[in-house]
Amino acid sequence: MRQRTTSEWQAADAAHHLHPFTDFKALAAKGTRVITSADNIYLRDSEGHKILDGMSGLWCVNVGYGQQALIDAATAQLKQLPFYNSFFQTTTPAAIELAELLAEVTPPQFRHVFFAGSGSEGNDTIVRMVRRYWDVLGQPQRKVIISRNNAYHGSTMAGGSLGGMSGMHAQGGVMPDIVHIEQPFWFEHGRASASVDEFGLKAASWLEAKIVEIGADKVAAFIGEPVQGAGGVIVPPASYWPEIQRICDKHGVLVVSDEVITGFGRTGQWFGCETFGFKPDLMTFAKGVTSGYIPLGGVMVGDRVANVLIEQGGEFNHGYTYSGHPVACAVAIANIRLIQREKLVDRVREELGPYLATCFAELAEHPLIGEAQTCGMMGALQLVKNKATRAVFDSSLEVGMVCRGHCFGNGLIMRAVGDRMIVAPPLVMTIAQVDEMVGLIRKCLDLTLADVKQRGWD
Ligand code: PXG
Numbered sequence: 113m114r115q116r117t118t119s120e121w122q123a124a125d126a127a128h129h130l131h132p133f134t135d136f137k138a139l140a141a142k143g144t145r146v147i148t149s150a151d152n153i154y155l156r157d158s159e160g161h162k163i164l165d166g167m168s169g170l171w172c173v174n175v176g177y178g179q180q181a182l183i184d185a186a187t188a189q190l191k192q193l194p195f196y197n198s199f200f201q202t203t204t205p206a207a208i209e210l211a212e213l214l215a216e217v218t219p220p221q222f223r224h225v226f227f228a229g230s231g232s233e234g235n236d237t238i239v240r241m242v243r244r245y246w247d248v249l250g251q252p253q254r255k256v257i258i259s260r261n262n263a264y265h266g267s268t269m270a271g272g273s274l275g276g277m278s279g280m281h282a283q284g285g286v287m288p289d290i291v292h293i294e295q296p297f298w299f300e301h302g303r304a305s306a307s308v309d310e311f312g313l314k315a316a317s318w319l320e321a322k323i324v325e326i327g328a329d330k331v332a333a334f335i336g337e338p339v340q341g342a343g344g345v346i347v348p349p350a351s352y353w354p355e356i357q358r359i360c361d362k363h364g365v366l367v368v369s370d371e372v373i374t375g376f377g378r379t380g381q382w383f384g385c386e387t388f389g390f391k392p393d394l395m396t397f398a399k400g401v402t403s404g405y406i407p408l409g410g411v412m413v414g415d416r417v418a419n420v421l422i423e424q425g426g427e428f429n430h431g432y433t434y435s436g437h438p439v440a441c442a443v444a445i446a447n448i449r450l451i452q453r454e455k456l457v458d459r460v461r462e463e464l465g466p467y468l469a470t471c472f473a474e475l476a477e478h479p480l481i482g483e484a485q486t487c488g489m490m491g492a493l494q495l496v497k498n499k500a501t502r503a504v505f506d507s508s509l510e511v512g513m514v515c516r517g518h519c520f521g522n523g524l525i526m527r528a529v530g531d532r533m534i535v536a537p538p539l540v541m542t543i544a545q546v547d548e549m550v551g552l553i554r555k556c557l558d559l560t561l562a563d564v565k566q567r568g569w570d
Contacts (some may be wrong), residue, residue, distance in 0.1 A: 120369040121146045147168040150177035166526045166535040170405030171373045176540040185446035189439045198436040207436035227436040231372035232266025234409040239270045242333040254332045255289040261286040263468035264342035293318040312349025320359045333366035338384025344529035345492035347485045366393045370406045376400030379488035380461030396544035402490040408440035456539045460488045471550040495531040518556040
């Protein structure tokens with residue numbers, strides 16, 4: 113069969129396909145980019161361009177593309193048993209083995225898992241599970257879940273409500289009993305503080321103020337991403353999470369760590385809560401559990417919650433057709449075994465993460481950069497108009513999008529969140545590949561600076 117040309121793909125896409133988080137009309141006029149294949153950390157598009165994938169697909173292809181062990185696991189499971197459910201007192205060996213393996217790689221309080229199909233579904237499960245927990249304990253009034261502005265927890269009604277994205281709240285509303293506090297974003301909210309750690313304590317105190325305002329007897333849980341991903345790779349001060357833990361413990365509030373991006377090695381530990389020193393009661397995961405090769409998500413349920421639901425809860429009226437899908441579970445097992453075999457978590461912590469941090473510290477010298485942050489294999493560069501004063505650009509200029517355009521044009525996928533440029537590349541990179549990525553970033557910053565000067569935006 114003849115391969116379609118790019119414009120033929122684009123016309124068919126425009127005619128029939130509505131993309132997520134997209135202005136449909138604008139994209140149809142412009143034409144989508146068609147990705148046709150990938151290997152290791154490089155994508156190919158329908159024009160034959162080779163592109164370094166600095167975002168691991170969508171924060172998920174942690175082991176890189178083309179891993180034969182994952183392909184073989186999926187193929188074998190598809191042949192043996194492509195589907196069976198875990199609803200009516202049945203299960204499959206793949207689901208059992210993955211549950212066992214997750215208990216092994218997650219922190220010790222986690223011995224049980226509830227499977228879902230994605231991160232959003234996992235967070236729906238969180239809402240139902242924490243409310244059920246308090247019901248069973250005879251405290252049904254404990255319903256409120258506290259989250260943060262500019263958090264991302266998915267796009268279902270519960271995920272979008274937990275998230276703190278105002279554009280999403282404006283389209284569809286927010287579910288009752290979900291409230292938001294300000295995020296621990298030093299560059300935006302903390303520059304007047306004496307120190308970053310002092311700001312971390314202040315940002316955590318906003319949680320205590322909110323709990324007191326609502327009444328602790330009405331607060332079910334606090335949810336947060338250890339490092340905000342979609343919000344712009346916002347790495348909180350080291351003082352933040354331990355203080356959040358102390359406040360939640362004091363008021364009996366459950367702690368939920370949304371590890372959809374930070375799980376499975378991204379921060380240099382298996383899970384972000386280990387990097388930031390806190391002990392969640394529940395953990396959402398997705399993405400890196402299968403390195404994105406196939407959809408899978410879920411919730412790790414800590415002993416505090418599991419013991420109550422198991423011993424006293426009776427039937428939990430919740431689940432998805434694809435909870436524990438055997439093919440997804442088989443791929444997850446192969447993926448986790450690969451991470452273990454290749455010691456990827458240790459590599460991120462000891463070699464790749466520190467190297468990326470050094471490279472980003474050098475990029476921070478660039479005249480356009482007001483702040484550089486990394487955590488393991490995720491990094492952010494804040495573009496500013498004035499390096500000395502850290503004054504930002506007028507957001508309507510969309511300087512981040514100008515920079516992103518240069519990245520695309522020069523064979524690098526790097527995301528812009530406003531004027532914050534972010535990367536989260538695969539964990540299998542070599543040092544030479546990190547150099548290649550950083551070289552491309554520097555080139556694109558130079559091109560963006562030239563544009564800024566030429567257009568008189570500086
Ligand atoms: N929690 C977190 C922390 C996430 O980052 C979800 C939940 C939802 O997962 P699903 O599998 O339902 O998408 C996510 C997803 C972006 C971007 O633009 C980030 C995500 C998804 C799509 C785009 O950075 N994160």
